Amino acid sequence: MKVAIVGSGPRGLSVLERMAARLAASPVDEATDIYLIDSHQIGSGRIWRTDQPEWFLMNTVADEVSAFSGQPDGGPARPGAGPSLAQWWSAEEPAKYPGPNSYAPRALHGRYMQFILRTIEENLPENVRLIPVKATVDALTRTADGYHLTLREGAHLTADRVVLTTGHTTPELTGNQRRLAAFAEQHPQLRYIAGDSAADMPLDSAPAGSTVGVLGLGLSFYDVMAALTEGRGGIFEDDGNGGLVYRPSGDEPVIVAGSRSAMPLPARGRNQKHHDYRYDHALFTTERILAHSRHGEISFADDAVPWLLAEVELVYYATTLTSRYGPGKSAAFEAEVVAAAEAGVPDVVAIAAGYGLDDVPRIDLDGQARPFAGRHFDSPEHFERALTDALAADLAHAEAGNVDDPLKAALDVIRDSRAVIRALVDFAGLTPTSHREDFLGWYVPRSSFLAAGPPRSRLQQVTALLDCGLLRIAGPDTRFLPDAASGRFAVHSPYVAGSKVLVDTVVDARIPTPDVRLDPHPLTRSLREQGIWTSYVNHGADGDRFDTGGVAVTEAPFHPVDNAGTPDEGLYVLGIPTEHTRWFMQGGSSRPGFWTDFVQNADAIAADVTAPVLATSAPVQLGV
Template structure:
């Protein structure tokens, strides 16, 4: 949708362009994709506040929406629904689907006369390169020959392996045992889960919260807020018993109450693009040695200045940042020294790995004892979130991870790290912690979870969970080695972890055809005799053409988003900000510009470029 919006915004600037036909291909949800389907449950919410999001590539002038000029998601929401204030700014995902359809309608309404947009309800099953064009084979048995193809295929469904394969095989042959594979909750079939049935959930990220609400208020239960701000849960009687667990045993912390305006921008002074480029130029970069200390110093700075602002006032907080710049401070120790001089009397030690694994090394005598401890941790996290993402030192500090994603990309993308560091320090270690600490749900989800724990509908089994099929008892046992007597017999197991990007395991017929045709290969990070095969599509820098198995560039194809994860980092984002293009919109526009072959930055079309351009924006799930 972003490529389409930018493509049409550029085409509108042409007075007498050559004929262009655009094919927007999706198998059932044209304009929204399956993730933003308007048919999904209203209880499934986004985890980014609506005012930070726009699918238009320009600020709205209040007139009729058009490519490059339209309302932000928050503005649209307030115009089309009367419940904006009820959600604290976090919209139902179905609303965002409606918004995307509004964007698509604005695009269609303003198409230049020489442009035709075809909406094709089908899946692209395979793609063949034929000289300078591509032949797309569709699931409706049609074939489509095009000149350019944008592949924006989104989250994969992967071939199962290891523990997931073991559980799937066991459930497939065992009566009364069900395994539900990792996916969007909107696409999970939860209808077979019976009241009071024991359901295990692997992973406690955003999908865990989605499952929690679908299996409770999605089944007729109600949350009631008490005078003291807490919630109680009134069950419908149709709820299962939920037993959850993860590596850390901690549900992803909630986001701080939003205090930031829609045009908020954070400007780092330690963890900067300049430092990233300078370090990367020297080569052999290790994440733990060269990158993480700078990021933690920036996090410490925001924590310290937030504390100083609360205790000493705004001018003292500003002075800390000015002194960090003045004295070229680039370490946690340096920030602590300057903060101490200004009145903070204790050292600040923020270790993101400790924050993400709060129960490491702890043993608990029972599940009840663990849940009492966890409940206290959740209550403290909620109280901190209520101070806001500017007022809470820790919530403000952890927002630095979100706000400096582009700096992290400068270090990491296209093999910027040593291969071993890329695999073990970054992808295996930092990546999950980054999401855990910076991408939580809205704060009221914590109150709901606490209420469900008190009602004995949700129980967290503990850290480092283990799953063991039992053919004797026709069940799967879930347990934690850190919690004594924690084994629980389950009838249903749901994988709530996000499927990783690995094109070799992707079940998509299109992806496998691209691999078989030598168009897709995984990006391999190489350094001397060390190699790390990432699983993401090997692409060029912007505009992201796939690099074929024979080393040549497929310069009429483009790959955007999640299929390139690990080649680049954090490709899940799919929108921009209302007031400023972020990386995603910049990428989408670069593809749109390249499609038009010879258009300059003003969007003018080169009359010598290919006649009768045909572009397929293909999304195959």
């Protein structure tokens, strides 16, 4: 049998690791070739390749990351049992390892993935070969007995089964992106740098001393910021007061950044949780939401959000009670809230008031995600003072920790609720309107903002750059527009008087939204033109429909559904191409100690792919 895995980033490597574990657990009846294909670095892919600069960091602590589907068991590392990223890091680079709860450079994670790949290769059964292929797959066609893959480099491959884990691509520009890019083409002195991984952006093209507009203040903003500061030779140093000071090299540009919220993505709370910590939901459960649903299909706003907010409030007030009075009073409060939930969504705020917490401000997700909404500022200096106060407040919450600080502990519930939410929304679990407006339009941006933040050091760096004048944040609802009168780009906030700045470079620091309809990659076009890949449509009972832009797939093992509505049972699609058919497909790792959906998805594909060549079914132990 011949199997091709196209894309060897975290998803592809996880499928390979589970295939290898299954192939090692049972006799293999037939010689098997596995082609691992990647256009960049085989085993690490593009985003995690090992030659990128060390200043690009992960946003999950290394202790919570593993590419093995099982923990070390005293034997040698092998598929199904191996070290987490932190364990490998501490053993591989003991002098450089900063200790528990540290954030690794992405390049180091790429080196960890190379270790996984070597471990897999060294432990394959004798009649199984792993064949690395560095190439770009530009086309895939069905044949009478399998699939034919056309490689850009001129070669061809045939396979009986193909796993497509192709990851991030760069979609076509739309709307204001296209307008900015066209304006730059008309003015040779200007540069528009489209959204992508910062390691692949031509950021060196921005001259020292020039002014660079950066669109977006999410995770990619921090990468762009690092590249234009540390990447230009500058140094962040301890200021002696728990913060940082920046020492410029003189080669930096001035950064003028902005977004709708005008608040850089808040920091993750200092990690106080064990790597195999699992949050046990008391209120926000799939069963409870379905039982209380008033709709044939789920409305996210009506049926899910009230329970999720109640869960967030429960943790917020319980943590506050623990900090004030100890765990006893907190336990009584939690029990009363859970008992009240038998009759419907409990009024957590009212119950908390009965425990003496009526002085504690409520959590407002909109207010947390848009802290400057509705405010006007009479000068850039006025806004910067408000921003600096907001950054200081967030850093104080983050330093207190994700267990001890009520706010950060509560917001961690959003992160810990992803699996419940996927169970509700995947494969058209919501009405089309609710999917489009309530979930993708309202919840996802707030969830991404509040529950996926960077290390605390990144916000300290923002403060240091604001202090030295190399970073300005324009203000709420920042606009990036062509300015015909000057022949330059204009950056300004309509809520900050005097905020307009002219720049010669605009960097789009937002992660492109996957959409199979807008993806210009030749492989995607080939699959769409043949009808092998189609865009998943959420059809409502009332005739409403939402074309999601995600690749239509079956439930596990995720076969693509063609334009005739037929699953192709020799093909599998996992990860980013299926975003919006399923949710949060950009997650790049699993957790040590138990199987998240990440490994469960990979194993479902591995089980189906290897079934024809195994004499007996390989055992699976979920959660170990």
